[in-house]
Amino acid sequence: xxxxxxxxxxxxxxxxxxxxxxxxxxxxxxxxxxxxxxxxxxxxxxxxxxx
Numbered sequence: 325x326x327x328x329x330x331x332x333x334x335x336x337x338x339x340x341x342x343x344x345x346x347x348x349x350x351x352x353x354x355x356x357x358x359x360x361x362x363x364x365x366x367x368x369x370x371x372x373x374x375x
Contacts, residue, residue, distance in 0.1 A: 339350035
């Protein structure tokens with residue numbers, strides 16, 4: 325099976341916890357929201373499938 329990797333990834337500020345570590349829960353929510361916004365803009369009708 326081939327792995328698909330985006331050619332470019334654009335990120336803004338990465339959410340961090342008080343300890344300075346990356347807040348992966350908040351980062352995932354931001355990423356999912358960005359994907360959904362892109363799908364709405366492109367007219368995709370199916371939902372994001374999270375594995």
